[in-house]
Each structure stands twice: as structure tokens, then as C-alpha cells.
Amino acid sequence: MFAYAIRRIVATIPVMAVVALFVFSLLYISPGDPAAVIAGDQATPQDVERIRASLGLDRPYLVRFGEWVWNIVRGDLGTSIFTNLPVSTMIAQRIEPTLSLMVITLFLAIGIAVPMGVVAAWKQGTWIDRAVMGFAVLGFSVPVFVVGYLLAYVFALELDWLPVQGYTPFSRGMWPWFQNLILPAVALGGVYIALIARITRATMLEVLQQDYIRTARAKGVGQSGILFLHALKNAAVPIVTVVGIGVALLIGGAVVTESVFAIPGLGRLTVDAILRRDYPVIQGVILLFSFVYVLVNLLIDLLYTLFDPRIRY
Amino acid sequence: MDRRSFLIAGTGLAAAGLSAPALSQGADARTLRFVPQANLANFDPIWGTQYVVRNAAAMVWDTLYGVDAQLQPQRQMVESEEVSSDGLTWTFRLRSGLKFHDGAPVLAKDAVASLKRWAVRDPMGQMILAIQNELAAVDDRTFRWSLKAPYPKMLLALGKNNSPCSFIMPERIARTDPFQQITEYVGSGPFRFVRNEWVPGAKAVFEKFADYQPRSEPASWLAGGKRAMVERVEWVVMPDPATAAAALQNGEVDWWENPISDLMPLLRRNRNIQADVADPLGNIGTFRMNHLHAPFNDVRARKAVLMAIDQADVMRALAGDDESMWKRLPSFFTPGTPIYSEEGGDLLKGPRNYDAAKRLLAESGYKGEPVVMLVAQDQPITKAQGDVTAEAMRKIGMNVDYVATDWGTVGSRRAMKNPPSQGGWNIFFSWHAGADCINPAAYTAIRANGDGAWFGWPKSDEVEAKRDAWFAATTVEQEKAAMAALNKAAMDHVIFAPTGFFSFYTAWRRNVSGIVKGPLPFFWGVSKS
Numbered sequence: 001m002f003a004y005a006i007r008r009i010v011a012t013i014p015v016m017a018v019v020a021l022f023v024f025s026l027l028y029i030s031p032g033d034p035a036a037v038i039a040g041d042q043a044t045p046q047d048v049e050r051i052r053a054s055l056g057l058d059r060p061y062l063v064r065f066g067e068w069v070w071n072i073v074r075g076d077l078g079t080s081i082f083t084n085l086p087v088s089t090m091i092a093q094r095i096e097p098t099l100s101l102m103v104i105t106l107f108l109a110i111g112i113a114v115p116m117g118v119v120a121a122w123k124q125g126t127w128i129d130r131a132v133m134g135f136a137v138l139g140f141s142v143p144v145f146v147v148g149y150l151l152a153y154v155f156a157l158e159l160d161w162l163p164v165q166g167y168t169p170f171s172r173g174m175w176p177w178f179q180n181l182i183l184p185a186v187a188l189g190g191v192y193i194a195l196i197a198r199i200t201r202a203t204m205l206e207v208l209q210q211d212y213i214r215t216a217r218a219k220g221v222g223q224s225g226i227l228f229l230h231a232l233k234n235a236a237v238p239i240v241t242v243v244g245i246g247v248a249l250l251i252g253g254a255v256v257t258e259s260v261f262a263i264p265g266l267g268r269l270t271v272d273a274i275l276r277r278d279y280p281v282i283q284g285v286i287l288l289f290s291f292v293y294v295l296v297n298l299l300i301d302l303l304y305t306l307f308d309p310r311i312r313y
Numbered sequence: 314m315d316r317r318s319f320l321i322a323g324t325g326l327a328a329a330g331l332s333a334p335a336l337s338q339g340a341d342a343r344t345l346r347f348v349p350q351a352n353l354a355n356f357d358p359i360w361g362t363q364y365v366v367r368n369a370a371a372m373v374w375d376t377l378y379g380v381d382a383q384l385q386p387q388r389q390m391v392e393s394e395e396v397s398s399d400g401l402t403w404t405f406r407l408r409s410g411l412k413f414h415d416g417a418p419v420l421a422k423d424a425v426a427s428l429k430r431w432a433v434r435d436p437m438g439q440m441i442l443a444i445q446n447e448l449a450a451v452d453d454r455t456f457r458w459s460l461k462a463p464y465p466k467m468l469l470a471l472g473k474n475n476s477p478c479s480f481i482m483p484e485r486i487a488r489t490d491p492f493q494q495i496t497e498y499v500g501s502g503p504f505r506f507v508r509n510e511w512v513p514g515a516k517a518v519f520e521k522f523a524d525y526q527p528r529s530e531p532a533s534w535l536a537g538g539k540r541a542m543v544e545r546v547e548w549v550v551m552p553d554p555a556t557a558a559a560a561l562q563n564g565e566v567d568w569w570e571n572p573i574s575d576l577m578p579l580l581r582r583n584r585n586i587q588a589d590v591a592d593p594l595g596n597i598g599t600f601r602m603n604h605l606h607a608p609f610n611d612v613r614a615r616k617a618v619l620m621a622i623d624q625a626d627v628m629r630a631l632a633g634d635d636e637s638m639w640k641r642l643p644s645f646f647t648p649g650t651p652i653y654s655e656e657g658g659d660l661l662k663g664p665r666n667y668d669a670a671k672r673l674l675a676e677s678g679y680k681g682e683p684v685v686m687l688v689a690q691d692q693p694i695t696k697a698q699g700d701v702t703a704e705a706m707r708k709i710g711m712n713v714d715y716v717a718t719d720w721g722t723v724g725s726r727r728a729m730k731n732p733p734s735q736g737g738w739n740i741f742f743s744w745h746a747g748a749d750c751i752n753p754a755a756y757t758a759i760r761a762n763g764d765g766a767w768f769g770w771p772k773s774d775e776v777e778a779k780r781d782a783w784f785a786a787t788t789v790e791q792e793k794a795a796m797a798a799l800n801k802a803a804m805d806h807v808i809f810a811p812t813g814f815f816s817f818y819t820a821w822r823r824n825v826s827g828i829v830k831g832p833l834p835f836f837w838g839v840s841k842s
Contacts, residue, residue: 033725037720040361043757082355094512153559156563157562165565262550262552264515269514272354272552276721
């Protein structure tokens with residue numbers, strides 16, 4: 001398995017190269033001009049042209065791409081056109097809020113969705129099952145920003161329990177850090193909970209029909225033992241797959257959630273950079289997201305062996 | 314601990330937490346939390362001339378002169394000035410005791426370097442450069458600007474609030490190429506920029522500069538004694554207006570620069586919040602037609618569009634039904650200012666006459682070619698103007714090719730001079746701060762010097778001559794006459810189209826005092842209880 005993991009990690013290099021080429025080319029051909037944004041609305045075309053030249057944006061595609069790739073190879077993601085800060089610094093400033101949000105959302109979602117799915121499968125056809133599935137439909141249907149506004153209205157404005165916006169670093173204490181993330185995590189987790197709950201229910205229903213479950217029951221194993229020890233472990237592979245795929249959902253959802261709750265994370269950095277055409281930042285963040293996604297999928301592949309010993313690499 | 318005890322303890326803890334009256338953090342009285350109009354993405358007010366950069370820079374860097382609420386330039390860092398009888402030599406003397414944020418004294422050589430950098434990027438500065446003999450320090454507190462021709466608007470140029478302002482930086486920083494961004498932020502103003510807390514797109518922090526020497530006069534806009542009343546100002550960037558409204562209501566921020574009009578009823582219902590017009594000089598909505606290509610290379614086509622536009626419709630779409638927040642504007646200039654004129658603005662007054670507009674359009678030779686209209690959808694101001702204008706143009710038979718795009722794309726595409734069918738354009742929308750349109754001084758958009766003019770590239774020697782007359786004016790009467798003539802000439806040639814005058818709101822918590830209406834948020838004099 002170790003050799004497999006190494007092979008997969010090495011295989012990320014061509015994947016990242018393709019992503020890099022695609023992102024750079026897409027940005028190159030997309031309309032928009034950071035020089036015009038920098039110069040401001042009162043600037044003359046001549047001013048804009050001089051700024052463009054000073055930023056090196058008037059150079060040919062191959063020269064710019066070659067320079068960018070060479071810098072990346074040396075571990076330099078470049079410098080933001082606007083802030084003049086290294087892209088790596090900007091990412092470092094923003095990664096903690098996004099990571100915190102994603103981890104809390106992930107724990108929250110798995111902690112709620114898996115039991116929900118298990119119980120729904122166990123109580124198939126009852127009102128509990130219908131309630132869980134109803135919740136799942138709601139989770140899929142209501143956009144993150146609507147849930148976000150509702151939560152902020154109720155828990156921040158009306159009850160005054162939690163802050164509306166912002167982020168407190170973990171270094172300033174666990175509770176201040178956590179209280180800023182509760183509402184965003186719940187808002188972002190809705191769709192994720194729905195997704196995992198549905199797949200858990202469907203997989204569990206299939207597993208619960210298996211002969212070995214009947215055998216376990218015949219041997220007198222208790223209901224919780226059957227559900228969580230025998231059935232859930234065998235239903236885990238599709239669930240883990242969906243959890244992995246859902247990381248992409250989380251990344252996309254984080255962009256909206258961070259805007260609604262004014263969290264200074266990577267999602268907002270990406271949107272701001274796109275609107276301003278801050279090419280080095282866009283390229284750096286997309287590369288990072290792609291890398292994370294590839295790694296998460298590798299981790300999921302490795303987890304398969306944990307849940308199903310028949311799978312070998 | 315057994316399972317039952319653990320659950321009871323956990324529930325108790327959770328209940329204790331949830332029953333706490335307010336877990337959200339309140340702002341303390343020495344820190345003012347402010348939601349700016351936009352993200353402070355860079356911090357060089359000469360390199361990047363966006364208003365948000367200018368607003369932050371005004372806290373950190375002082376100017377030699379500052380425009381007051383009566384729109385007059387007053388001495389700020391300067392103690393005295395002297396102009397020779399022929400108007401060709403200006404000699405300035407700095408106040409004593411001025412310090413930069415690194416503790417170094419502000420010297421004449423710093424002012425000279427700062428002015429040299431500023432002049433390259435500023436329209437008024439460029440005019441001075443064109444007639445400059447020499448700009449040099451005479452001694453530590455005195456510098457001299459000698460010219461080849463008189464420049465009566467010198468003090469206005471040095472004190473205006475239009476971007477870029479002539480902020481005074483240390484010489485070593487001001488030597489930076491004006492087209493390159495500075496990397497050090499050592500200021501001369503009442504607040505110090507806390508660089509290590511700057512998270513672009515999220516937060517910018519400013520602290521009171523204890524060694525700042527305010528003038529003795531009361532503060533008035535950029536002039537007078539700039540006294541910091543709070544120890545710290547935090548700019549909290551919030552891209553979502555609903556979040557900013559909720560944060561203001563919840564007391565998580567103290568002042569929101571520009572709440573959107575849709576949220577004003579909500580904010581007004583909160584007794585802890587006060588709201589008012591942000592800037593009496595407001596804003597002017599505009600669209601520009603491309604004078605290089607048909608149909609708008611014919612003034613009759615441009616006039617036909619002007620005749621079709623109902624400014625009230627545009628303003629309602631843009632600023633809402635509250636008519637105290639907008640007005641019609643048959644002028645290119647800011648209404649309510651001393652030398653404002655509506656001369657020549659008749660085309661924009663009275664009921665719309667679509668038949669007459671159609672006839673004029675036909676006379677221009679327009680035969681139904683597509684008119685490429687760039688409308689940025691991510692800017693509510695441009696979108697509202699675009700939607701209403703497109704409808705009006707269709708009413709007079711124009712074939713509008715409505716290109717829904719974003720502001721970044723408009724910013725680059727409007728610079729293209731190609732025919733509209735080859736990636737160019739016919740119309741795009743924008744707006745100008747009223748403070749920039751009081752007179753032609755910093756009003757780039759009013760220029761009609763062809764290739765050198767703002768996007769759309771209008772060319773009219775008459776308009777340029779009238780503009781020059783304003784710069785040459787030495788009395789208010791002369792200025793008024795020049796403005797009237799300029800407005801008429803610019804209307805006759807339809808340099809561009811004003812769509813109306815509108816204002817933004819500003820809103821703050823009632824425990825904040827000292828907020829002044831003006832073209833930018835002034836943080837000196839603002840305190841919090």
C-alpha cells in the first residue's frame with residue numbers, strides 16, 4: 001500500500017501540471033484587465049497602458065507562462081498584482097479560517113448525517129424515515145446563503161447568542177474561535193448532511209438485506225451492534241466515497257459561506273481575486289484547491305482498505 | 314465519569330453557554346469598527362487611484378493643503394506660501410514639528426519628492442509639469458516651484474480631495490516610480506497604518522499616531538485640526554450588504570460607509586442606528602458613447618439618445634423611490650456647488666419626445682446597426698443605468714446589443730478602439746463622485762481632446778478651449794462664465810451623457826459621534842462612547 005501511495009502522490013504531478021496549464025490559459029484568454037482596475041476610473045488609457053507594462057502583462061503568453069511555471073517549481077507562487085504581497089503569504093493568512101470551517105463542517109456533517117441515515121434505514125417506511133428524507137430534500141433545496149441569513153437572523157440578531165460575522169483565530173481561545181464558526185458550519189453543512197444521510201440510508205438498506213445480518217440477528221446480536229458494527233462498516237465504502245466527493249462541495253460552498261459570514265478565508269480571496277483579475281492569486285489558490293482535492297481522493301482510496309480488507313493495492 | 318454523568322455535565326455546560334445573554338464580542342470604546350465601501354486591496358494612493366485607497370490614505374498621509382467644506386483649499390502641512398507678482402514662482406514653507414510615523418521630521422525634500430511622483434499621475438499635476446521650470450527644496454522647511462506660465466489653481470491642485478491626492482511621503486518612498494507600487498507605508502497623517510494586521514480583502518487597521526501635530530483650527534473635511542479621538546480604527550471588509558446590516562444592528566461594527574438603499578428601512582427601524590446622506594456632493598451617473606464609430610460618431614445620434622433618456626426613470630432604478638436621494642441633472646457638473654451651471658442642458662429637461670429623437674436618429678444615417686452596450690452586472694449602479702437606457706434606446710428604434718458582463722471586463726474592453734463588431738463597443742456606463750465634478754480641475758471625463766480623452770475619445774476644440782478658460786480664470790465670476798460656456802459646449806457636442814445626480818447613505822451606531830458628511834469618510838473628530 002505504501003508503494004501505491006507513493007505512486008499516487010507522484011501521479012499528482014502531471015495532474016497538477018495539466019491544472020496549471022488549464023488555469024493559466026483560461027485566465028490568459030478571459031477578458032478583463034487588472035491594470036484598468038488598479039488605475040481607477042479616472043485614469044487615462046495611457047496610464048492603464050503604462051501600468052500594464054510595469055506589471056509585465058504586455059509580454060507574450062509563453063514568456064509569462066514559462067516564468068510562472070519556473071517560479072512554481074522553485075516554490076514561489078508569485079506576488080499579488082494588487083497587494084504586492086507574496087501569494088503564499090496571502091494564502092497563509094487565509095487558510096486557517098477556511099480549514100477551520102471545513103473541518104468543523106465535516107465533523108458536524110458526518111456526526112449528524114451518518115446516524116440519521118442509519119436510523120432512517122432501520123426505521124424504513126416510518127415517519128422517522130420520512131422526516132430524515134424530508135430534511136435531506138430541504139438540505140439540497142435551500143441555498144447556503146438563505147440558510148446563512150436565517151441562522152444569523154435568529155441566533156445573532158434575535159437571540160444575540162452568536163456573532164453575525166467574522167473569524168477569531170484559534171490562538172485567541174477555543175470558544176471565541178468556535179462561536180464564530182457555529183453558524184457558518186451549520187449553514188454550509190446542510191447540503192453535505194443531506195448528501196451523506198441519503199447515501200448512508202440507501203447503502204444501509206442494501207446491507208441490511210444481506211444474509212450475514214440475518215445470521216447476526218439469529219445469533220442474538222443487539223440492534224445497535226447490528227447497525228453500527230456489522231452493517232455500517234460494510235456500508236462505509238460508498239459513504240466514504242461520497243464524503244470525499246463532497247469536499248469539492250465544501251470548497252464551493254465555502255466561497256458563499258465566507259461571503260455571507262464575512263469570514264476572511266480562501267473562498268473570499270478567490271472571489272476577490274477573480275473580480276479584480278489578480279492572476280497570480282487566482283492561479284495559486286486554484287492550484288492549492290486542486291492539490292487538496294487530489295490528496296483527499298488519495299486518502300479516500302487508502303481508507304477503502306481499512307473498511308474492506310478485500311480491497312488491495 | 315459514567316455515561317449518564319457525562320451527558321448531564323455536557324448538557325449543563327451547553328445550557329450555561331446558551332443562556333449567556335450575549336456571547337458576541339462588543340467593540341470597546343477606543344476602537345472604531347468601520348465597514349468601507351470596498352476592499353482595500355492595495356495601499357499606494359498614487360499607483361492605485363480607487364476611492365477606497367484614497368480614503369484610507371487620507372488617514373495615514375497628510376497633504377500640504379486640504380479642501381474644506383466650503384470647497385476652498387486651506388493650509389494643512391504648509392505654514393505659509395508666497396507667489397511672485399508674475400505668478401511664476403510659488404514658495405512654500407512647511408509647519409515646524411511635523412513628523413513621519415517613523416519619527417523622522419517632514420522636510421522640504423520629502424514634499425518635493427512626493428509632489429514629483431504625484432504630478433506624473435494627476436491631471437492637474439500633469440498640467441503643472443507641462444509648464445514647470447523647476448521644483449526644488451530651498452532649505453529643510455522651504456521649497457520652490459517655478460513655472461513658465463502662471464497656474465492660478467495651484468493651491469486647489471495641492472489640496473483637492475480627488476484621487477490622486479498629493480499625499481506627503483518620505484523622500485525614499487516617494488522616489489518610487491509612479492507606475493510601481495510602494496512597499497513601505499510610513500505616513501505623515503493622524504493615523505498609522507498597522508501593516509502586520511492588514512489582511513487584504515478582510516481587514517485593515519489604523520492606530521492613532523501620538524506625535525501628529527494637528528492644526529489649531531477646527532477640522533473641516535481635509536483641512537483644519539485632524540484630531541484622532543479613538544485609539545484604533547479597524548476596517549472590516551464585508552462584501553455582503555445584508556451581513557454588514559446585521560453586524561451594524563448587532564453592534565459588531567460601528568459605522569457602515571455606504572449601506573444600500575434597499576436595507577435602509579430595516580436600519581431606520583433600529584433605534585440604536587442613525588443614518589444620513591453620506592456626501593452632499595453625491596454622485597453623477599453617466600454613460601459614454603464611442604465617438605470613433607457609427608452611429609455615435611455623428612452628434613445627431615448622440616443627441617437622439619439624450620432626448621430619449623428620462624433621467625427620473627434611470628434614477629428610480631438606481632437609487633429607489635426616495636426622491637430626496639436623487640435628482641435630474643441637465644448638466645455635467647455637481648448641483649448645489651458655487652459655480653454650477655445648466656447652460657445648454659435643455660435636451661435633458663422636460664418630457665421625452667421620442668418622435669423627435671427618432672427623426673434626429675434617422676437624419677444621422679442610422680440604419681439599425683447593432684449598438685454594442687457594455688453593462689457590468691456586478692455593479693448595481695451600472696446595471697440599473699444600462700437596463701433603463703437600453704429600453705429607452707429601443708423605443709427610438711435602436712438595435713441594442715446588450716452585453717451583460719462584469720466590471721473587470723468593462724474596464725478592459727472600454728479601452729479598445731476597434732469597431733464594435735471587432736471587440737470594441739458603442740456605450741458603457743459609469744459614475745463619478747460629485748466631488749470630482751465641481752469644476753473641470755480633476756474632471757478627466759469632461760476632456761474632449763480626442764485620443765487623449767477618456768474612453769469614448771470625444772474631440773472638440775471648443776470644449777477644450779472653454780475648459781482652458783476655467784483654468785485661466787482668476788475670479789469667481791470668470792469661473793462661473795467659463796463653467797456655463799463649458800457646460801453648453803459639452804452638451805452641444807454630447808461629450809458623454811449624464812443620467813442624473815444621486816446620493817449614498819451612511820449609517821452608524823448612536824454611540825458614535827462626530828461623523829461629518831463629505832466626499833470621503835473623515836475619521837478625525839469621530840469618537841465613541
